[in-house]
Amino acid sequence: MFYLLNILIQMKILLNNSSLIESLRQFNDLGFVPTMGGIHKGHLSLINESNKLCKKTIVSIFLNPKQFNNKKDLKSYPRNIKKDLQILEKSKKVDFVYLPKFKDIYKDNKKSNINLKKKDMILCAKFRKGHFEGVLDVMNRLTKIINPNKIFMGEKDFQQFYLVRNFLKKKYKAKIVPCKTIRDKKMIALSSRNLLLNKNHLVLAGKICRRLIIIKNNISKKKNIFDFLSQQKKQLEIKFKIKIEYLELRNIKSLKFSKKNKNARLFIAYYLNKIRLIDNF
Numbered sequence: 001m002f003y004l005l006n007i008l009i010q011m012k013i014l015l016n017n018s019s020l021i022e023s024l025r026q027f028n029d030l031g032f033v034p035t036m037g038g039i040h041k042g043h044l045s046l047i048n049e050s051n052k053l054c055k056k057t058i059v060s061i062f063l064n065p066k067q068f069n070n071k072k073d074l075k076s077y078p079r080n081i082k083k084d085l086q087i088l089e090k091s092k093k094v095d096f097v098y099l100p101k102f103k104d105i106y107k108d109n110k111k112s113n114i115n116l117k118k119k120d121m122i123l124c125a126k127f128r129k130g131h132f133e134g135v136l137d138v139m140n141r142l143t144k145i146i147n148p149n150k151i152f153m154g155e156k157d158f159q160q161f162y163l164v165r166n167f168l169k170k171k172y173k174a175k176i177v178p179c180k181t182i183r184d185k186k187m188i189a190l191s192s193r194n195l196l197l198n199k200n201h202l203v204l205a206g207k208i209c210r211r212l213i214i215i216k217n218n219i220s221k222k223k224n225i226f227d228f229l230s231q232q233k234k235q236l237e238i239k240f241k242i243k244i245e246y247l248e249l250r251n252i253k254s255l256k257f258s259k260k261n262k263n264a265r266l267f268i269a270y271y272l273n274k275i276r277l278i279d280n281f
């Protein structure tokens with residue numbers, strides 16, 4: 001109790017929608033950082049950006065079950081709300097933390113009618129059925145309740161940023177601000193799921209990242225990029241004993257396949273110790 005009171009002095013914790021609406025009423029320059037918890041330096045970089053560009057910053061922590069296409073993945077997802085609140089408090093950059101319950105978000109119980117277009121059924125959308133429909137639905141609901149001026153999202157989840165931006169821009173005033181991927185010393189993109197990996201897996205993940213950076217740098221010299229990436233995919237799978245879902249070079253404006261490095265990123269999703277990791281370079 002004393003611990004919670006201590007936190008309340010610095011940053012306000014909003015446990016339901018009425019306290020959220022009441023607390024945010026007076027603010028009209030609000031930055032919003034949506035998260036699923038397991039707060040790390042990647043999340044903090046988004047919070048820093050919000051702090052620079054907006055007068056007030058609100059962070060949500062909501063592990064949205066509707067975006068998990070795999071029940072085991074949801075069950076094992078790292079959660080430690082006490083630690084998350086301590087980190088957020090320590091940053092001194094957060095004005096509000098919104099901790100909604102399932103019923104706060106889905107109280108109308110309406111089934112979502114959000115469907116992805118056929119052209120968007122690529123990369124993670126192809127392999128995680130229903131995932132982005134769940135993401136767009138929850139982002140639609142959160143944006144409606146919070147009504148922020150800006151929403152800060154990580155480029156690590158580039159397809160998520162791309163789809164959310166395209167979806168929300170038609171409906172809300174909020175501008176979506178992309179934020180750079182934060183990596184550790186081994187070049188691994190920080191992710192809550194990294195907590196599920198042991199030291200050896202992390203060493204391997206670091207080697208894979210460094211290999212991918214070399215591949216990306218070599219792409220422009222190759223005549224047939226599709227063949228080159230298909231060979232690289234096989235080699236990586238054998239060398240690191242991983243299962244790769246996709247390894248694709250795509251244009252960052254359209255997410256269409258790209259034949260050149262300019263304005264393109266190399267996207268990967270792979271399984272390491274049954275943990276699904278994504279990244280782009």
Ligand code: AMP
Binds near residue numbers: 037181
């Ligand atoms: P999550 O809690 O994983 O849903 O992530 C919440 C937000 O933090 C999303 O916009 C992510 O793209 C972003 N994010 C996660 N990891 C990183 C990272 N390593 N660098 C920058 N942003 C990140």
